[in-house]
Every structure is written in C-alpha cells, then in structure tokens.
C-alpha cells in the first residue's frame with residue numbers, strides 16, 4: 430500500500446481488526462519510508478451483477494463475454510488489448526454503480542459509447558450486430574452518430590483518417 434504522504438511503496442501493518450459493523454477490516458499501517466501512520470480499509474465487494482435481457486430472461490453478468498464481443502468488433506483495427514481491457518473495466522464499473530441488476534440494453538449502449546470514442550469502424554460493427562439491423566435506415570441512423578458523444582476514452586484517435594469509414598459505408 431503506497432504511503433499517502435511520501436508515496437513509498439511499502440508499509441507495515443501495525444494493527445488489524447474488523448470495523449464496528451464487521452463489514453471491513455481496518456488496518457493501521459506505518460510507512461517504511463517516512464514513518465507516517467495511516468489507516469486502510471479492506472471491504473468485501475460482493476456485487477454479482479445480473480443482466481436482464483429484452484426477453485426478461487436473467488443471466489449472471491459475464492465479463493469475459495463482454496470482452497469477447499468488444500474484441501470481435503475491434504478485430505484488425507490496431508487497438509491495443511489494454512485499451513479494450515480498460516474499456517471493459519470502465520463499463521463494468523459503470524454498471525456496478527447502477528445496482529445489482531442491469532438491462533442488457535444499458536450494456537449495449539455503454540459499449541457503443543465507448544467504441545464510438547475509440548474507433549468508428551469498431552463502433553459501427555458492434556452497433557450493426559447489437560442493433561440487429563434490418564433496414565437500411567437503421568444503418569444510416571448509426572452511421573450518423575459516428576464521432577458523437579466524445580467519452581473519456583481516447584480522444585487522440587479522433588483525427589484518424591475517415592477513409593476507413595468510407596469503405597464501410
């Protein structure tokens with residue numbers, strides 16, 4: 430645990446005991462660098478997300494599955510795996526803050542927002558599968574949203590040449 434005062438990497442645990450409500454372990458630590466004392470809390474994080482599909486069917490949230498579907502959309506797009514990993518983590522965090530149950534639709538929208546900020550081709554690929562395009566109008570709708578809603582993820586790719594999208598359209 431990094432010292433909050435001097436950023437030294439190592440600290441010694443001086444004392445460890447459950448918090449009053451038993452929901453966390455409280456540890457008194459002393460920095461091995463500057464000797465400062467501070468307290469950390471270790472908490473149980475037990476949020477088993479359940480995904481509610483459009484049909485009303487429920488299934489446990491599967492991070493690996495989410496990662497796979499994003500990876501497929503990003504195939505051959507020169508996007509670092511760490512980038513995808515970060516996107517998946519940020520989506521998972523978003524979902525976890527909303528409660529124990531998430532709508533499948535919310536996951537899809539979160540992925541689309543994320544991909545739209547990273548790579549427009551991946552975004553359109555994902556959207557076409559996710560939205561299950563049946564009419565040309567659906568496609569135009571999504572294509573029109575390319576580049577909208579810049580998210581926290583990678584604005585550095587914004588200037589990417591639009592030639593790629595031309596091919597797809």
Ligand SMILES: [Zn+2]
Pocket residue numbers: 432433434435436437460461462463464465
């Ligand atoms: Zn320190």
